[in-house]
Amino acid sequence: MKTKILKDVYTEAELASSMTSCWAGRNLVFFKETDSTNIQLRRLAEAGVPEGTLAVACQQTAGKGRRGRSWVSSDGDGIWMSLLLRPGFAPERASMLTLVAALAVEQAIKQVTGFSCQIKWPNDLVADGKKICGILTEMSTEGQDIRYVVIGIGINTGMKEFPREIRETATSLELCLGRPVRRSELVNGVMCAWEEFYGQFLKNCDLSILRDAYDCRLVNRNRSVKVLLPGNEYTGMARGIDDVGQLLVEMEDGQVRTVMSGEVSVRGVYGYV
Numbered sequence: 001m002k003t004k005i006l007k008d009v010y011t012e013a014e015l016a017s018s019m020t021s022c023w024a025g026r027n028l029v030f031f032k033e034t035d036s037t038n039i040q041l042r043r044l045a046e047a048g049v050p051e052g053t054l055a056v057a058c059q060q061t062a063g064k065g066r067r068g069r070s071w072v073s074s075d076g077d078g079i080w081m082s083l084l085l086r087p088g089f090a091p092e093r094a095s096m097l098t099l100v101a102a103l104a105v106e107q108a109i110k111q112v113t114g115f116s117c118q119i120k121w122p123n124d125l126v127a128d129g130k131k132i133c134g135i136l137t138e139m140s141t142e143g144q145d146i147r148y149v150v151i152g153i154g155i156n157t158g159m160k161e162f163p164r165e166i167r168e169t170a171t172s173l174e175l176c177l178g179r180p181v182r183r184s185e186l187v188n189g190v191m192c193a194w195e196e197f198y199g200q201f202l203k204n205c206d207l208s209i210l211r212d213a214y215d216c217r218l219v220n221r222n223r224s225v226k227v228l229l230p231g232n233e234y235t236g237m238a239r240g241i242d243d244v245g246q247l248l249v250e251m252e253d254g255q256v257r258t259v260m261s262g263e264v265s266v267r268g269v270y271g272y273v
């Protein structure tokens, strides 16, 4: 008997018919090519599209990474998508959403492909010591209120070659699995997992319920990390996160420092992880 090979068909129709989530990704905006799904979704959010709207692009010409970096997002090579939220909690809590998204992507990859990734604090997904997914959360506020949050997710699915600058630190699912991934199935998996984890997050508007799940997947856990602050750096042992997603780093004298995401960068002592 012949084995049926499932092709990675990635069209608006295919994506729409793959969705089984309740609200996340149910209003789909699909681009063959765009500058950045984060930019487009911010524009749509200003125009009033509902929570759960998902902007997906086959290709981004100006993909944005964290810290003002660009994000390589060529046609056919990955999932480039942004999800819109309109939460009622305080803006200070929004940075935790990136950690929730990392959990959702990890679970979806596991469920859809069987492959286990790990999380590099706060929100990179890594496989074989290299980055496979990045998340960029952007927010618009008004006074003490959130107007909207855009969670941009980039998953390298089909990339086989990388630009020189990221060759040592980036990989793709296809390279890890040795076979292609059906992106529409994975997009749906991420949206379903997002609904599950976000539901848990909303119970206390923090990571208290998700903390153990996160720590289990944390690649840095019980490893030496270098914390790079502007104009200062120190080394310690990463122990996990606290209820608000700060990294707990134990110093040699036993004192535990909390590291907030933002301008801080955490590296392995010998490299990226």
Ligand code: BTN
Pocket (backbone or CB within 6 Å): 035, 036, 037, 038, 039, 060, 062, 063, 064, 065, 066, 067, 069, 071, 073, 079, 080, 081, 082, 124, 133, 134, 135, 136, 152, 153, 154, 155
């Ligand atoms: C990082 O630097 O790790 C974050 C990368 C985030 C990339 C995604 S791809 C979809 C969305 N649109 C963007 O322009 N960026 C995010």
